[in-house]
Amino acid sequence: MSSVLVVDDHELFRKGLIAALSEVVADGIDWLEAGSLRETLAILAARGPVSLVVLDLKLPDTQGFGALSALRQAYPQQRVLVISASADDAIHHHVLALGAWGFAGKSATATSLRDLLAAALSLGTRRADQGVSDPAHARAARDNPVGYAHVQRLGERHLQVLELLLRGCSNQQIVTETGLALGTVKNYVSAVLICFEARSRAHLLSLFK
Template sequence: MPAPIAPVGEQRLLVIDDHALVRMGVRTLVAQQFAGHYAVEEAGSLEQGLALLAGAQGRIVLVLLDLQLPDAKGFAGLRILRRDHPEVPVVVLSGAQDLRIREEALRLGARAYICKSADAATVDTWVEVLRQHAAPRPDAAAAPMAPAGSPALRTAHGLGLSPRQVQVLELLLAGLDNQAIATETGLTLGTVKNCVSSIFLGFNVRSRAELLGMFPT
């Protein structure tokens, strides 16, 4: 069943997935973690999602997009959303834990790639992705994003990386691997991987070596 219409001015998240249970799960998660901040709009096809975006007047702040829709298979939906609504962040939902699919989704402009799994680590990843790309961060503008003498972090500020992503970037530049970053920060490994993917995408690199090569010590 489609989501109730949100009050005028209320920010919304849009989940485009043909599985009602997935849409219900997103709605429940948002209600638990972001109560009062967001309404959730639901679409069972790309056509329905595009119609909701067209009528939302800029109030949709994040789209969660399934890769296998009745009217858009593979990356077709992502390409259309990035072409027609480049200002709206898109997070890809997939049942496949395939690194090649993940990398292609990020290359095509997805902010993150998360699997449809009910395990605790994946739920933590969902929450962190929503916090990074949808939840308001009133302290972000006031918080110093980088020391004055750090070119890498000054660049991160210009790219609009979240404070959490900047924290992961600092540890990446210090030579820590994903597991060590997870231990250091208390994040799940899946969340760290999503942050690293977003950092690589922002800096237009494909590996740690390329990133480190941009900022030699």
């Protein structure tokens, strides 16, 4: 069962977010809550890393990006989706640079958050015996066995974004092709780059040449 830890110091927001997401995501998620960095670290210490931490940047016992930095230092493999009242691009880029899996503004729709949640929970769950059934799989299997091993870790939406990246599509072109919000596309692109340990889009393309 997937487990999601929602971290926000406002209880009403935590419960509201969980209620909204519970209506649009599949059953079988163990929802956990924390109102501070201290509570978050205590939960993770007691049960180990969870499938995803949804982390508010502003917590009462930290400042700035302190909560994310502390969480990444204590649990470097923990997948973290940062949420913030500000959807500023500079904040988005900074949290990704600090190692967050993704970023969303608190004004994001439930559907956008659902897509991000599904992406975060699906990454790494693809079974190796599902076969080569799409262009990204086929290209990786044919040209790059190491790349194919990485592709096997991607979910369906990640594979779609990967194929568009391999075609040289910009973020806006990916938005047009997929119908996803721009912020959601940015998170998918970042996740794909992280999966392949690629420093840039050009580096990603070079892995498939």
